[in-house]
Amino acid sequence: MAATPASRTYDVVLLGATGFTGGLTADYLAEHAPDGVRWAIAGRSKEKLEKVRDRLGAGGEGVDLVVVDSTDEAALRDMAAQTKVVATTVGPYLEHGGPLVAACAQEGTDYVDLTGEPEFVDRMYVEHQATAERSGARLVHACGFDSIPHDLGAYFTVQELAGAVGGEITAPVTLRGVVRSNGTFSGGTFHSALNAFARAKQMREAMQARKRVEPRPKDRRSRAVAGKPGRDKTLGYWLLPLPTIDPFVVARSGAALASYGPDFRYSHFAGTKTLRYAAGGMAGAGGIAVASQVPPLRNALKKRVPQGSGPSEGRRSKSWFSVEFVGESDGTTVRTKVSGGDPGYTETAKMLAESALCLALDDNPTTSGQVTTAQAMGDALLTRLRAAGLSFDRVS
Numbered sequence: 431m432a433a434t435p436a437s438r439t440y441d442v443v444l445l446g447a448t449g450f451t452g453g454l455t456a457d458y459l460a461e462h463a464p465d466g467v468r469w470a471i472a473g474r475s476k477e478k479l480e481k482v483r484d485r486l487g488a489g490g491e492g493v494d495l496v497v498v499d500s501t502d503e504a505a506l507r508d509m510a511a512q513t514k515v516v517a518t519t520v521g522p523y524l525e526h527g528g529p530l531v532a533a534c535a536q537e538g539t540d541y542v543d544l545t546g547e548p549e550f551v552d553r554m555y556v557e558h559q560a561t562a563e564r565s566g567a568r569l570v571h572a573c574g575f576d577s578i579p580h581d582l583g584a585y586f587t588v589q590e591l592a593g594a595v596g597g598e599i600t601a602p603v604t605l606r607g608v609v610r611s612n613g614t615f616s617g618g619t620f621h622s623a624l625n626a627f628a629r630a631k632q633m634r635e636a637m638q639a640r641k642r643v644e645p646r647p648k649d650r651r652s653r654a655v656a657g658k659p660g661r662d663k664t665l666g667y668w669l670l671p672l673p674t675i676d677p678f679v680v681a682r683s684g685a686a687l688a689s690y691g692p693d694f695r696y697s698h699f700a701g702t703k704t705l706r707y708a709a710g711g712m713a714g715a716g717g718i719a720v721a722s723q724v725p726p727l728r729n730a731l732k733k734r735v736p737q738g739s740g741p742s743e744g745r746r747s748k749s750w751f752s753v754e755f756v757g758e759s760d761g762t763t764v765r766t767k768v769s770g771g772d773p774g775y776t777e778t779a780k781m782l783a784e785s786a787l788c789l790a791l792d793d794n795p796t797t798s799g800q801v802t803t804a805q806a807m808g809d810a811l812l813t814r815l816r817a818a819g820l821s822f823d824r825v826s
Contacts, residue, residue, distance in 0.1 A: 439512045440468045441790040443496060445530065446519035447471035448478040450740040451544065451574075454779035455519060456482055460489025462818070463787065472496035472509060500526045506533040515540040517573075517786040524550040524629075531558055531569060538565035540789040544782055546576035546675045549629060552636035555800045556643060563799040570806050572679050573785040574778035578803050579753045579820075580607050580676040580698065581683055582812055583768040585804040586822045587755040588690050591764045599691035601760035606657065607680070608665055608701040608756075609672070613749035613773045650692050652684030657697035664756050664765070667701030674698065683804040691759065701754070746772040754825070765825040777820065784814045 444459065446452035456471055463469060473479050476497045483490040496512075498505045500520050510516055510533040520526045523545040534541040535558040545551060551571045562569050572578070584605055592599050654677035662669050677698040684694035740746075749772035757764045770777045785803065788794065792810040803811055816822060 438514055440470050440494070441513065442467065442469040442515045442517060442786045443472050443509060443513040444469065444517050444519075444786075445472040445498070445500070445509075447482050448473045448475060449519055451775055451779055452519035453482060453485075454775055455517065455783050456486060457489075458779050458783040459787075460486040460493070462783070464791070467787070467791070470494035470496050470513070472498050474499050500530060503529045503533065506530050507537060510534045510537040510539040513539060515542065515786045515790045517542045517782055519544055519782070521545060521547075522550075523547055524553075528554070528557075532561075535562040535565060535567050535569065538567050540568045540570070542570045542573040542782060542785045542789065544574040544576070544778060545571050548675045548678060549633040549636045551675065551678075551800070552633075552640040556636070556639050559643075559799045566798045568789060568797055568806050569800045570785065570789070570803060571800070572675055573782050573803060575751070575773040575781070576674060577676040577679040578781045578785070578811075578815070579751070579768045579770070579773075580609070581679050581802055581804050582815070583607060583753050583755055583766065583822065584680045584696060585683060585687075585808060586768070586812060587757045587764060587766045588694075590766055590824050591757045591759055591762065592689065594762050594764050595760055599689065599759055601691065602693035602695070603691045603757060603759045604695045604697075605680075605755060605757045606662075606697045606699065607676070607753050608662065608667055608669060608699045609751065609753045610667070610701050611749070611751035611773050613746075613751055613775075647685050647688075650685070650688065650694075652681050652690060652694040653696070654678050654681040655695045655697045657699055662699075662701070662756075664763075665701065665754055667703060669699040669701055672698050672700050679802050683802045686802065686805040740775050741772075746776050749773065749776075751777070763826075767823050767825050768821065769823075770820045780818055780820075781815065784818055785811060788814055 444452065444455055447456045459469055471479055471482055471493060476495060479495040483493055483495065496509055498509050506529050516530065516534055516539055518530055521544065523543060524547050527543065527550060531541060531554045554569065584607065587605060657669065657671045659670055677696050680696045684690040751773035752767055752769040755766045788807045788811045794807050794810050797806050812822060
């Protein structure tokens with residue numbers, strides 16, 4: 431039997447605190463975790479963990495160190511049993527994440543990560559959904575820029591659309607999200623993307639395996655719909671379909687939440703102001719996809735953008751992102767916008783930390799198993815992120 435939350439030593443344990451994004455997450459918790467929150471940082475090296483705690487200064491006082499390897503299943507389970515929530519930045523998750531998910535599912539411990547890897551998420555569902563449902567664990571993947579602005583942005587837009595149509599949505603909903611940014615992606619995200627491109631067959635197999643066991647909503651539909659390149663007359667951007675995890679996450683929220691209406695469809699794009707940038711983006715993505723199939727080229731690309739490193743604070747301070755949504759139902763159109771600062775590092779660390787605190791401290795919907803941020807936390811996380819500086823606005 432899993433330990434009850436009241437008997438656990440910690441509210442949150444952060445695994446991967448010695449890495450770049452993990453370090454930013456530790457910084458955020460040290461500055462923003464409420465008084466009385468019991469948290470610890472975890473990783474393989476006690477010496478490196480001590481350096482992180484020393485760097486945190488006064489915010490690190492009382493923060494414990496948990497020395498654990500991501501391959502040590504017994505130690506991971508022991509760590510999971512000590513805390514309400516584990517937050518992990520150790521990726522690529524397909525290589526390093528499975529044992530920790532298993533440990534949290536077994537111990538009834540809530541789990542949050544930064545993965546953008548569809549294959550990993552689908553495999554974790556097949557392998558651990560039943561266990562997590564029995565133990566009460568909430569397994570919440572994609573709690574960074576993948577996919578909180580898109581998932582909670584869609585959730586917010588549906589709420590605004592419901593208000594515009596006078597209450598409950600009873601007609602089909604079509605929603606598109608268009609992301610723009612000047613920020614740089616993290617090394618971990620880049621490595622995960624390369625691995626995903628190289629494992630297209632395995633990714634399809636994992637998706638099919640999940641479809642065979644995952645229940646579908648009754649009398650409702652929710653789908654991720656592949657969009658087409660072109661010009662968006664409403665937003666004024668050239669659109670480039672994005673092959674990311676985000677539309678799958680949004681569609682799963684639509685399947686779980688009846689408030690999304692009887693027939694929900696979501697499409698996901700990158701937006702550019704000129705056709706030249708759109709064409710360049712398509713060519714660049716195609717080139718990376720081709721290179722990922724050739725091991726020497728894939729390894730060379732990984733060396734160009736190493737894991738565990740990131741841009742300077744000055745560079746991050748100049749970075750920004752926005753995701754604009756257009757929702758339509760029964761002749762009514764609503765536009766919203768989610769925006770913030772540096773997406774790949776600063777805001778991602780903030781989103782992961784606030785997700786962990788939300789699960790540990792807030793009054794959330796009763797859920798278990800693998801759930802999305804909108805499904806698991808919804809309004810509570812939306813409130814937290816707004817208070818933390820992210821904007822969720824109705825445009826028209």
